[in-house]
Structures are given as structure tokens and as C-alpha cells.
Amino acid sequence: MTTHPELTLADVLQPDWRVSPRVRAFITTRNGGVSLPPYGRWRDGSDQPGGLNLGRRAGDDPAHVDANRARLRMLAGIAEPAWLEQVHGAQVVSADDVLAGARAGDAPVRADASVTDRPGTVSVVMIADCMPVLLCDPAGRAVGAAHAGWRGLAAGVVENTARRVAASAGIEPSALHAYLGPCIGPSAFEVGDDVRDAFIDAAGAARRDALARAFAPRADTPGKYLADLPALARERLVQQLGITQITGGDQCTFTQRERYYSYRRDRVTGRMAALIWLAQ
Secondary structure: OOOOOOOOHHHEEOOOOOOOOOEEEEEEOOEEEEEOOOOOOOOOOOOOOOEOOOOOOOOOOHHHHHHHHHHHHHHHOOOOOEOOEOOOOOOEEEHHHHHHHHHOOOOOOEOOEEEEOOOOOEEEEEEOOOEEEEEEOOOOOOEEEEEEOHHHHHHOHHHHHHHHHHHHHOOOHHHOEEEEOOEOOOOOOEEEHHHHHHHHOOOOHHHHHHHHOOEEEOOOOOOEEEEOHHHHHHHHHHHHHOOOEEEEOOOEOOOOOOOOOOHHHHOOOOOEEEEEEEOO
């Protein structure tokens, strides 16, 4: 019988922000669960069970996903999070409404971000290369989580989420704190002209140079660039919202194979989760 190490705080990230202790947040890694390969590896990188896949649509055994989610709830001391059906868009919903619908047996809510000002309600997004952006009122009155791949980021999911969190807290968006979680990094995220144009063409003249710097041309492949998702998110947060309290953005899911799932690297892979809530 295989035994699995317990999920511990060493297996998750916690934002390095200075905000009210009421604000709680975890971002999981691929470690600390019960999933089998290709979803699981021990901490030493060997191809053995132990993966914390949290995605029900990744092809994993549903019993393993359930066990992994139970481990996460136990470590965080939370009830069931407000899981979404993510569609790479910019819609933001109430996490409380998501949970109410789930209890009523409704279909999963299709959205890419949620917010809450109710203690104990957990906003969550799943990731495997796209960037999670966690937002909070530093006084601990409201929080939100956004799933920001390039499509959602270009469509305004981060701005939409920030404005909803700020409105719930009764403050200006510029007062919020933001944490950029693990995503595919600027050394690995190859994109084409279509992605670059989606950001630059929609920007005013004053912002275009800054946005262009987030796309490094590939000398060996015309029309291809290495895109910097964290830099694009910071530009949106600062220039569109005035948010300057921004941390994170230094963890690459693609290159850090032993710590993170990456869809672009492995195709058949698990999903991690970024969660944020207010303590009871």
C-alpha cells in the first residue's frame, strides 16, 4: 500500500504582502497530494504518486481529485471553495453566488474571476500556465481572485476584478494590494503577432512602448515573441488602476518542473489552485 506525505505549508505559496491578518491566501503546487503519474511526483522528482492535482477536467481519477481537494481544505481550514468553469474571459462573479448555485445543484458558473466580502467564502481559480492574480483590500474587507491568461488579461479580467473588490471594500482601486502567482515565464512563453497586437493595438500611444517591451522578438523566428505575462499584468495594474503594491510574478510554471504543473510543457497535466478568503 502506497503512503503519501501529508500536504504541508511547504507545498504551497503564500503571498508576501503586508495586509490585514484577516486576508488568507494559498497557491498550491504539484506536490502534497495522492494523484498518480503523470499528475504526481514525489518531492525528489521521481515518477511516483504524490501529485496535488485539483482539476476535475484534467483526466485524473476523480477519487484522487476529491482526496486532493480534501487535503487542501484541511490544510487551509476552509469549507468548499467557489470553483468556477473557467473560459479565458473577463467576467467576474460573486463567490457567494457561485456557492449558492452549487448548493442548489446548478451548473458550474462560467467565469474567470470571483470576489467576496463575506468571511469564510473562498474565491478560487485554477492554473497550469495562466497567471493567477490575487487582490485584496489591505484592511481585510474584500478579496478577489482572477485567472489571467493572455486572453483574459487583454480583455480586462484583472481590472474588472480589482474594481469589484474595491467597490465591495468602499475604497479606490489604487489602494488595493495585488499578488501575481506562478505562470509561464518570459523565457518560455512564445506567442505570435496576434497576441502582441491584442495588447498594443488596444492601448493608447503613451502605453505602447511599455507594452512592446513585454514582448521580446525571437531573432530566429520572425513574427514570434517571448511574452512577459507578469510585466503585462503590472502595466495594467499600475497604468489602468494606479495599484503600486504589487508582489510576486517571479515563479515560472514551465521551467520549474518539479514544483509546478504546466500545460504547455506537458499537455497531459494537473491543475493548481490560487485561493483567497477572509478569516472568520
